[in-house]
Amino acid sequence: MTEIRRDFIAKRYAAERRFRFYGAAALALTALFLAILLVDTVWKGLPAFTEHRVLLDVTLDAKEFDAAKPQAGDYDTLMKEAFRAEFPSVKGRVEKKALNALLSSGAGDDLRSMVISDPSLIGQMVKAPALLSDDSDLYLKGFQTEVSFAPGNAMLRVAPLDGEEGFLLTGDVAEQPLALAVGQVVRFEGGALRIAKLESGHAVAEALGKLEADQLTLQPGQWDIATFSVPEQDRRIKDQQVLWLETLKAEGRIEQGFAWRFFTDGDSREPELAGIRGALVGSLLTVAVALVLALPLGIAAALYLEQFAPKNRWTDLIEVNINNLAAVPSIIFGLLGLAVFLNFFGLPRSAPVVGGLVLALLVLPTIIIASRAALKAVPPSITEAALGVGASHQQAVFHHVLPLALPGIMTGTILGLARAFGETAPLLMIGMVAFIADVPEGFTSAATVLPVQVFLWSDLPELAFQSKTAAAIIVLLVVLFILNAAAIYLRKRFERRW
Amino acid sequence: MNAPVTFQTLITPEKPRIMAERPTKIAARNVDVHYGEKHAIKGLSIDIPDRAVSAFIGPSGCGKSTFLRTINRMNDTIPTCRVGGDIVIDGQDIHDPKLDVVQLRARVGMVFQKPNPFPKSIFENVAYGPRIHGFARNKAELDAIVETSLRKAGLWDEVKDRLNHPGTGLSGGQQQRLCIARAIAVNPEVILMDEPCSALDPIATARIEELIDELRQNYCIVIVTHSMQQAARVSQLTAFFHLGTLVEYGDTDEMFTAPQEKRTQDYITGRFG
Numbered sequence: 001m002t003e004i005r006r007d008f009i010a011k012r013y014a015a016e017r018r019f020r021f022y023g024a025a026a027l028a029l030t031a032l033f034l035a036i037l038l039v040d041t042v043w044k045g046l047p048a049f050t051e052h053r054v055l056l057d058v059t060l061d062a063k064e065f066d067a068a069k070p071q072a073g074d075y076d077t078l079m080k081e082a083f084r085a086e087f088p089s090v091k092g093r094v095e096k097k098a099l100n101a102l103l104s105s106g107a108g109d110d111l112r113s114m115v116i117s118d119p120s121l122i123g124q125m126v127k128a129p130a131l132l133s134d135d136s137d138l139y140l141k142g143f144q145t146e147v148s149f150a151p152g153n154a155m156l157r158v159a160p161l162d163g164e165e166g167f168l169l170t171g172d173v174a175e176q177p178l179a180l181a182v183g184q185v186v187r188f189e190g191g192a193l194r195i196a197k198l199e200s201g202h203a204v205a206e207a208l209g210k211l212e213a214d215q216l217t218l219q220p221g222q223w224d225i226a227t228f229s230v231p232e233q234d235r236r237i238k239d240q241q242v243l244w245l246e247t248l249k250a251e252g253r254i255e256q257g258f259a260w261r262f263f264t265d266g267d268s269r270e271p272e273l274a275g276i277r278g279a280l281v282g283s284l285l286t287v288a289v290a291l292v293l294a295l296p297l298g299i300a301a302a303l304y305l306e307q308f309a310p311k312n313r314w315t316d317l318i319e320v321n322i323n324n325l326a327a328v329p330s331i332i333f334g335l336l337g338l339a340v341f342l343n344f345f346g347l348p349r350s351a352p353v354v355g356g357l358v359l360a361l362l363v364l365p366t367i368i369i370a371s372r373a374a375l376k377a378v379p380p381s382i383t384e385a386a387l388g389v390g391a392s393h394q395q396a397v398f399h400h401v402l403p404l405a406l407p408g409i410m411t412g413t414i415l416g417l418a419r420a421f422g423e424t425a426p427l428l429m430i431g432m433v434a435f436i437a438d439v440p441e442g443f444t445s446a447a448t449v450l451p452v453q454v455f456l457w458s459d460l461p462e463l464a465f466q467s468k469t470a471a472a473i474i475v476l477l478v479v480l481f482i483l484n485a486a487a488i489y490l491r492k493r494f495e496r497r498w
Numbered sequence: 499m500n501a502p503v504t505f506q507t508l509i510t511p512e513k514p515r516i517m518a519e520r521p522t523k524i525a526a527r528n529v530d531v532h533y534g535e536k537h538a539i540k541g542l543s544i545d546i547p548d549r550a551v552s553a554f555i556g557p558s559g560c561g562k563s564t565f566l567r568t569i570n571r572m573n574d575t576i577p578t579c580r581v582g583g584d585i586v587i588d589g590q591d592i593h594d595p596k597l598d599v600v601q602l603r604a605r606v607g608m609v610f611q612k613p614n615p616f617p618k619s620i621f622e623n624v625a626y627g628p629r630i631h632g633f634a635r636n637k638a639e640l641d642a643i644v645e646t647s648l649r650k651a652g653l654w655d656e657v658k659d660r661l662n663h664p665g666t667g668l669s670g671g672q673q674q675r676l677c678i679a680r681a682i683a684v685n686p687e688v689i690l691m692d693e694p695c696s697a698l699d700p701i702a703t704a705r706i707e708e709l710i711d712e713l714r715q716n717y718c719i720v721i722v723t724h725s726m727q728q729a730a731r732v733s734q735l736t737a738f739f740h741l742g743t744l745v746e747y748g749d750t751d752e753m754f755t756a757p758q759e760k761r762t763q764d765y766i767t768g769r770f771g
Contacts, residue, residue: 311577381614385677387572389627389684390604399626400616 041477045470051259051272052140053110053129054103054248056082060115062123070115070122075108079130083107086253087244089190095209098241104131106273109261129255134271134464136245139237140254143463145230147242152186152223154179158193160214161204167193167211169203178203183231185239188223190216192243194232208240236463262471266439267453271464274457276472278439282352282432282447283421283479285440289356290363290420295413297360298367299402302409305368306375307397326365333362334429342430349431350446358426363416370412374405407494414487418480424451450476515749516547516734523548523688523718524569529583531564531573538564540742541583546735548687551710551719553733553750555726557765560739562722566690569720570606571599587688604631607681611693613673615665615680620657623665623676624648627684643683651679652709671702678709689713691721695728707732726766730754738762 058078065073083103084090090099107130114128115121138144155172169186171178180186180203186193190212193205226246232239248254265275301322309315337358341347347354378401386396427433432448433456440447448456450472457469524546531539539561546552554562564573571592573579585592592602604627615623624644627633634640644661648654653675657668665676674694681689691710695703710719710732723729729736729750736753738746738761746753746762757763 379614381610381612382616383575384572384608384610385614385616385680386626387575387603388570388608388610389630389680390600391626391630392600393575395630399630404617 041470041473043470044467045472045474046467047141047143048464048467048471049259049262050141050256051261052132052137052254052256054083054132055127055253055255056086056130057125058082058111058128059125060122065115065122067119067122070119071112073112073115075112075115076105077108079103079107079111079128083130086248089209089212091210095240098238099244102133102136102241102244104133104272105270106268107131109273129257131272132254134462135237136241137272138464139242139245140249140256144235144237145228145242147229147246148227149187149246150225150227151221152188152218152225153220155220156186156218156223158205158211158216158218165206166196167205167207169193169195169205170201176201180225181227183228185226185228185243186218186223187226187243188216188218192226192240194239208238208243262468266437267435267448267456268437269435271460271462271468274465274468276450276453276475278436279448279450279453279472280475280479282355282436282440283449285352285443285447286355286359286427286432286449287417287421289353289443290359291413291417293356293360294364294367294416298364298413299371299409301364302368302371302375303397303402306372307393307401322365322368326369329425330362330423331425331429333358334426336361337426338429348444348446350434350436350448351444352440352447353443354430355427355432355447355449356443358430359420359423362423362426363413363420366416366419367409367413370416371405371409374408374412375401377408378404407491410490410494411487414483414490418483418487421480421483422451422476424449424455427452428455450479516550517545520547520549522546523587524720525584525586526565526569527584527586529565529568529581529585531561531568531582532580533564533576534578538742539568542742542744544737544744544747546718546720548718549714549716550735551714551721551733552735552737553729554720554722554737554739555724555729555765556739556745558724561742562737562739563692565739566692566720566722567608569688569690570603570608572603572608574599604684605686606688606690607684607686609674609677609681609689609691609694612697613670613677615668615673615676617664617666619662620648620665620668620676621661624679624683627680631684633684647679647683648676650682650713651675652705652712653679669702671698671705674698674702674706675709678706678713682713686717688718688720691719693722693724696724703728726754738765740765 056079060078080100080103084096084099087099090096110131111126111128114126132140135144156178157170157172159168159170160166161168169178169180177200178198180195180198182195182198184195185208186195186205191210192208193211194208195203195205197204226239226243228239228242245254261273262275263280264277265273266278268274305315305319337354341354341357342349347357382400382404383396386400387393391399427449433452434446434448435456436446436448438445454469454472454476457465457472522545525544527543529539529542530537542561542565554566556562567573568581569585569587569592573581581593587602587606590597616626618626621644624647625640628640628643634643645654645658648657653672656672657663657676665673668676674697678689678694695706698706707728710721713719714734721729721733733750736748736750737744738753738757738759740761746757746759748758753762754766757766
């Protein structure tokens with residue numbers, strides 16, 4: 001019986017435990033990073049899937065709107081006027097502009113589509129949703145500032161200041177400090193005042209907009225105090241706009257709904273109107289071109305190289321170069337596309353057909369390599385069996401080897417396409433980075449693709465585009481997940497064991 | 499058709515008795531096979547009779563499988579392989595450029611060492627050969643061919659209720675009989691078997707051996723085997739290969755009882771190999 005060195009065995013087990021721990025730790029760290037990425041993206045992107053609308057009563061005047069041509073009417077102005085009518089006290093130019101800024105420039109779009117689908121609405125009074133602008137939307141989603149209201153439970157006197165802009169606020173007892181703070185807004189029937197300066201016993205305030213009366217006395221309960229968590233100069237939405245929105249909200253006129261236009265509209269300079277449809281269609285068209293070109297070419301090349309080509313120096317050279325091509329940075333393919341497809345062949349700029357050609361070149365090596373591996377994985381005994389009953393080499397390949405390799409080829413192709421789907425750099429070179437508002441109608445119309453759209457939006461200064469960017473990433477990831485799931489399904493479904 | 503090629507009767511080492519009773523099916527003269535630099539078969543000549551089982555025995559690497567694969571030109575698929583000499587089946591040179599290798603392989607069926615059914619249904623496995631050669635004009639004829647082939651392979655009763663099940667789902671022995679049925683389905687004249695029982699258990703082996711014995715009534719069968727007992731049980735002729743040459747060739751009962759060559763005796767008695 002050999003003497004067992006216990007310390008050796010203990011060391012061995014310790015090493016194994018350590019190794020398992022390293023593996024688990026690496027996995028945990030990876031999962032953590034992935035989770036952070038996903039949670040962050042989803043968290044940022046989810047708000048972009050909803051939008052806020054204000055419900056307005058409008059009358060579609062039969063004189064201005066033609067039932068035969070419902071798409072021609074000026075719905076935006078109609079909605080804007082209806083919105084302004086909600087706040088009759090707003091008078092000045094600056095104030096009106098601030099009020100208009102609450103509505104999106106496409107506020108009439110929903111009404112237009114309502115009327116187009118039902119022209120009998122013309123001549124009637126309609127309750128129509130008007131899309132709010134990105135700033136209003138962000139405020140209502142809680143991104144700009146929090147606001148809280150407290151009832152004013154003391155008497156407050158308001159009087160204009162002598163010789164300068166502003167108002168003096170005093171309580172009912174002189175020298176008693178007012179329960180107010182700088183930046184707070186006193187809201188009452190007929191106007192709102194923001195506290196600018198606070199002194200013992202009185203406060204200096206500036207009017208938001210125009211007051212109905214210069215001098216007034218507010219009894220307890222007639223006014224309330226709005227407190228903002230972010231000072232006005234640090235946000236895009238003004239105090240007065242917040243108050244307007246809060247009024248509408250209190251009246252129950254604001255509704256929140258799923259932002260279908262994110263999926264049905266093309267890109268826009270206005271964040272609330274910008275949609276992913278153009279990029280999604282562009283991506284699908286581009287990838288379709290890439291698939292149609294790369295799949296048959298890739299399979300044919302792999303079949304020839306693997307099954308028919310004589311093994312000599314030339315095929316070796318080709319093989320090495322295919323492997324090299326798979327490692328070429330994708331931007332090089334973009335340059336190639338620019339030089340060859342655009343400049344030499346004169347194909348249209350920014351077009352899915354050129355993008356597809358470039359991406360086809362990009363994924364071709366991947367598809368060839370994956371297909372060759374799949375063909376190689378078919379046991380030679382299957383070929384021999386087919387040859388043994390008198391099948392020709394080609395019959396053996398097409399009847400037996402190719403069908404057995406197809407799941408592997410499909411998996412490789414789908415993973416290649418997933419790569420093409422997420423590819424940005426080469427498409428920048430061929431002009432698919434332009435701002436294109438229209439949904440592409442064909443393979444030669446100007447288009448952009450999802451990852452480029454993400455790139456474009458991430459560059460824009462508007463805060464609302466941040467969540468649009470994240471939402472576009474979510475859409476891109478979902479498409480990629482679907483592609484990968486399809487690859488896994490195909491592999492599992494058609495995998496043969498022998 | 500090509501003019502029949504005739505050879506003088508082989509006299510190495512001495513003409514087996516069984517050759518006198520049956521016509522020669524396959525005649526090989528001075529066959530050389532090279533795999534690249536390796537000279538695998540050196541000037542081999544042999545006559546193989548029809549309607550009998552000929553067994554090739556010998557140590558690993560002696561060239562018996564290589565020679566078997568030369569008979570239906572399966573070695574063509576190996577790029578580095580070169581074959582010299584003449585092989586004649588029924589008076590027809592198999593290396594004749596006018597001969598279609600596909601037709602040759604339909605005439606000379608092959609059963610491989612490892613059962614290799616197509617990953618398709620049992621029916622499709624058997625029907626594939628007849629289909630690509632256009633043997634059946636309609637479904638009924640194809641059904642008949644499949645049934646006959648499976649019956650001849652002794653598999654019909656076991657699989658007749660599950661012809662649509664995958665062939666790969668059968669047991670090893672059943673798979674090998676399916677492969678035999680597949681080979682029979684194209685109505686070959688010669689069946690080459692490359693160690694058909696090496697992957698099977700003794701019971702499955704016994705079934706295959708029985709089957710080979712039945713098939714010998716109608717086919718010329720050549721079997722490569724590592725099992726001396728198997729060669730003794732199923733074959734009428736035995737050829738002993740060593741280092742790429744045919745050492746001895748004769749009636750099986752004589753080979754195993756009174757081998758002429760010392761090397762044969764050593765191999766059979768297990769002294770080398």
